[in-house]
Amino acid sequence: MLTYTLKRFSLAVLVALTVSFVTFMLLRFSGDPAAALAGVNATPREIEFVRVKYGLDRPVVIQYAAWAKRALQGDFGESNYFNQPVESIIGGRLGVTMTLGGCALGFAVLLAVPMGVLAAVRPNTWIDRVALTVSVIGQAMPSFFFGLILIIVFGVMLRWLPVSGSSSWRHFVLPSIALGYYATPAIMRLTRSGMLEVLASDYIRTAKAKGLRSGSVLFKHALRNAIIPVVSLLAVQFGFMLGGSLVIETIFAINGVGFLGYESIARADLPMVQAIVLLVSMFYVVLTFLADLFNAFLDPRIRVG
């Protein structure tokens, strides 16, 4: 168990390093960061000055090594825009994004799992078809479009919920729906196929032969088994939500890490962008690791014997 954890941890570190390296290279080579920093109206001399000041004249690999060394010590540099350490600014916004991601995931699960179970219990009936149709349509709409529709319908026409900002729990409702519905089809389909497979298995037949009531068969026996791969999917989806919350946060003016990333890109605040990318990727790796652990917890065949 310990070696397994260590292996996964070193994998996480390696992934983080690679991601940060790739991002670093991409950003450096995508344009002239010194020119971006100096501003649109800067003269060549001003750009040169900026270049030397920020050490952008050194070989790229050296620049990365320097960044990485500081990063490992927890120093992600200073934001060009805020003139404060990057970590403090990100830290303030992280909670908001995590909350948004959590609510979105919760919404997706509450919607998708019951639909998937229902569709599996009544396959090829109208219920199944409705569920599949909803899921197919859900995957087709771009998230920004869906977000805007929600704003128009619930924010403006019906005036039920606020559409901008992140100060109260009400502010999180529409963004959570907009962010979460995109994960719904995948979760629903996996639940449905998992349930279909499990319901055809021998131990379900045994459960029925024992005379167990259908609720017990469905939830205690079937869902318990079918939900195991769904948990891994949930972890992955949560990771995607943290990375993909950018669009939703921008539309709903949620003060999270995604919105910060967008603003930083617009402001060419590269240290911030670099740090955010690293953060999101670390989260993803940790989440998949936790998902594996949880998997072992759920499935006795993995953990015992």
Next chain:
Amino acid sequence: MTALLEVEGLHVDIALAAGLLKAVRDVSFSVDRGRTLALVGESGCGKSLTALAVMDLLPPRAQRRAETLRFEGLDLRKARTRRMADLRGNKIAMIFQEPMTSLNPCYTIGNQLEEALLRHRNVPRKEARDRAVFLLEKVGITAAASRLRQYPHQLSGGLRQRVMIAMGLMCGPAMIIADEPTTALDVTIQAQILSLLASLQKEFQMGLLLITHDLGIVARVADRVNVMYCGQVVESGEVAQIFDNPLHPYTQGLLGCIPVPGKTRPGEYLGSIPGVVPTPIGDLKGCAFRNRCAFLSSACEAEDLALRQISAGRAYRCLLSPETCAQNLRGRAK
């Protein structure tokens, strides 16, 4: 002695794309308390579906109908879902073929055993646990108390099948249906499980419906036999009658396939039945066995053959007279 289970005219039809598959056709039998009835036949003859039909556990596309389907006097055809669920695991228990996959991998043995009792009886959990331990020991599992905390994947196939048997007994059923209970097990374990079933049956005076393709098992355990072919019962009788004087050409062929210690000479060819089982889709007239029968006549394809009753509990489904059948049997032995 009134029968525990009475089945008459049972049909199971399955709707397929190619047509209506008549998987079980006009099957009748009865199981008595304390006695064992074996349903014998090769794969696909409809014996498993017959058992599932009794328990109302048929797959969704299968439909059953019967003239009589009575358990302890209760008409099962009219029984509602809840009533059937109350019977299953309680009065009628079923044991299946694949012990490796018949237990839920996520729950302990103890949990699944206790659940079988707690579902039907309002007793404290401790009592359920005690009964589980008692039955595990009865089926020959040592260290029963600690086994309760184990998970299915920690047990071997033979042990799991014993657990299945114990699980079937939790509520003290009047009848057990065992569908190929030993097919997936090693030969040595097979013998143990069979002995176990036989002794438990005697001890608790249960009716046993045994489904198998293995005539050897039938000889050891059964009191009565129904031979099935292509969805129909082609011969029925007491075990001794079937083995000493098989009437239907199919039964004769089956018995000819088995080596008999003492009778079969070394180097002698074992019998085989040429041809394959037809698929019972569409218009079915005449004898289902005729394209494999050595004693075919033109009359065999015209009529709808009915079971011919020779004496009480002895019947077969063939146009040949019993004397001709006996003659054929002697002819085979040469």
Next chain:
Amino acid sequence: MSEPAAGHIQEVEFPSPGEILRRRTLSHKGFMIGAGVLSFLFLVALLAPVLAPHDPYRQDLGNRLVAPIWHETGTWEHPLGTDNLGRDYLSRLMYGARISLLIGVSAMIISGLIGVTLGIVAGYFGGRVDMIVSFLITTRLSMPVVLVALAVVALIGGSLNVIILVLGLLIWDRFAVVMRSSTQQIRSIDYVSAAKAIGCSTPRILFTEVMPNILNNLIVVATLEIAHAVLLEAALSFLGMGVQPPLPSWGLMVSEGKEFMLFSPWIIMIPGFVLSLLVLSINLMGDGIRDITAPEGRS
């Protein structure tokens, strides 16, 4: 020696594989609808210069925010209305189809080349190579695609080539994963060993057994990745870091119309709807291909 007796058993006729495929394809409603809509959109994109009633770039400031034909104020002159610069929406929509499909297909091809190569190499060689490729896939999966794409495009500039290239370099993971597992499966599958056992040569095995199975999965993934690329481009353009104005990208049209959406909701509904329609038809087609070519997966 034993022939089935006449009238007793219904002979079940089995049609040829080609016939089965044709029948399944035509009866799969999802596939037919998806393929139909997609073909329509494709034709519109192709023939846009001929079909479009107006020049999509021509501004007509006297005719700004004209409503579509289903409003009382709509006219047939501009069946789908005009945007805030007076440009005909129908024409912009048609030209927008060209952009979406161009970017979608091109990005899919690039990512496909990368992903398929990586996947097949990993699945075939296994061992160390597989470890490296799996690591690359994990790394790519952990990167926030939208953020990175945004950053790169923001720095380099939003030309079509850049967008296609960036997207292509970022969405190859599904190709790699599917190709890797397909290749692994094929290597160890029974019918390959069986083919070897009866003396089939390796090229023959590859062609008759391996390729058809990999090809099915590949086509399905390729289809779905086009949709993925289309959605990504739309998101990038919506955020202003994608296709640059005055090009009529649908995502950009939604973004440009955002400030007027409360009074003229159709200005975002129309491009949003068409976007959804395109992605929907692609997904339906992809799912349909998956169902048709792998019937064992169906319930």
